[in-house]
Amino acid sequence: MAEFKSGFVAILGRTNVGKSTLLNLLVGEKVAATANKVQTTRTAIRGIVSRENSQIIFIDTPGIHKPKTKLNETMIETSFGVISEIDIILFVIDATSDEIGKGDRKILEKIKESNKKTILIINKIDLVKKEKLLHLIELYQKEYKFEAVIPISSIKAKYRDIILDEIEKNLKPGPAYYSKEEFTDQTMRQLAEETIREKALKFLQDEVPHGIYVEVEKMKFKKTQKGEDIYDIEAIIYCLRESHKGIIIGKNGSMLKRIGQAARIDMENNFGVKVNLKTWVKVKEDWQDDTAIVKKFKLQ
Ligand SMILES: Nc1nc2c(ncn2[C@@H]2O[C@H](COP(=O)(O)OP(=O)(O)OP(=O)(O)O)[C@@H](O)[C@H]2O)c(=O)[nH]1
Ligand SMILES: [Mg+2]
Structure with missing residues (x-):
């Protein structure tokens, strides 16, 4: 039998790129609030996926944005603070971007600093043409050695296993931290x-x-x-x-x-x-x- 694997995976990205939608898709349950507004997620939320040979603990984070209040500052501290505790980063970007903007640049710098295994998720591909996507992939691949680049649409179920398989490939042997029925740490x-x-x-x-x-x-x-x-x-x-x-x-x-x-x-x-x-x-x-x-x- 294959050795059991486990690990912690942070979902990082700018506000409104679809991180929480992605978390809900991966977990298969409604764990995090989603909305077509900025700054929906305010704190780190765990979602747990138990598979036959692995357990993946996802940490959804507040989207990166320009802070205006103490709450905003705390939210951003939370997001970047998560990095030191995790094994793999899912860096979620918006497929409709034309270039690497300020927020994405800031996240990239934190990823480079951490040197962690990172999978680039290009979300909302249902909104763009393929040529645009290729340009974006090229831009990002010049910046970091991503374990994988996966274009997806978080509102479509078919991408779930593609992402989970890729993560599982990158996990190390480890125990199940949660029982199989648990899917979040939230009360x-x-x-x-x-x-x-x-x-x-x-x-x-x-x-x-x-x-x-x-x-x-x-x-x-x-x-x-x-x-x-x-x-x-x-x-x-x-x-x-x-x-x-x-x-x-x-x-x-x-x-x-x-x-x-x-x-x-x-x-x-x-x-x-x-x-x-x-x-x-x-x-x-x-x-x-x-x-x-x-x-x-x-x-x-
Ligand atoms: N068209 C399209 N819309 C999407 C996709 N994924 C997410 N959305 C929408 O994008 C909006 C933002 O989604 P959220 O999941 O709340 O975004 P978030 O990154 O968690 O946002 P913050 O918590 O503010 O950082 C919602 O209206 C989602 O329905 C996608 O693949 N395609
Ligand atoms: Mg969110």
Whole structure:
């Protein structure tokens, strides 16, 4: 029998390139929030893939961007801080780029510094022509000796095994760190908070969703009158200003209802149990520069 292999793999890249979408594809479960907005992921999130002869622990990271708040700075520290702890880097870039931009350049420099085994993932190839792709591959191959360059689309399932096989090839012998059934290090509470935030990101515009953080106050199982299990979840959506609060609640509470409903449906699918979700909106000005709150997003 082949020797069992295992290892830690960081998913690094600029914001919005599709890292969390890729993590969810690889794990085969909804582990991380994804949105067509920048700075969706705020901290390192683990996703675990157990295969017949290997176990791969992925660490999704906040996308690299220009920091404006303490939260932003902490997010970037987290992303680069992960590098020292891992065996392999998946460097995700956007296929629609024409050149190596500032953010990608910064990541490349960190990769070079670390000298770690790196697989270049060119994501969103569904959006570009082949010729453009070849140009991008050429540009990057001049910069680093990547173990492999894999053009993919994270929204298509067929790329999953190609990436996992390539990673497995590069792993060293090692034990299974997690039991086979585990697919994330996040608690139900964290998954619930991320699901609600994801829906807020999806439905809200401009700067409002970026100023949000969600805290679950209560999570409790109870029985319905019919004897069915139901999860009672109460959460607070914090935002930066009174005006944002109005937008999040919406006319007659319509926006909050929309966010809550979408979050509930997702949670019911992911948790496999009925959910009764109650949400409130509160203002907490400048929390993004509040050290005590931002600590929550620090690399543990
Ligand atoms: N067309 C296309 N869209 C994609 C693909 N992969 C991801 N997306 C979309 O790109 C957007 C950003 O995806 P995320 O996975 O949240 O990106 P991220 O890199 O994790 O972003 P941050 O957490 O902000 O760093 C979402 O709207 C995804 O649906 C792809 O292969 N093709
Ligand atoms: Mg993300």
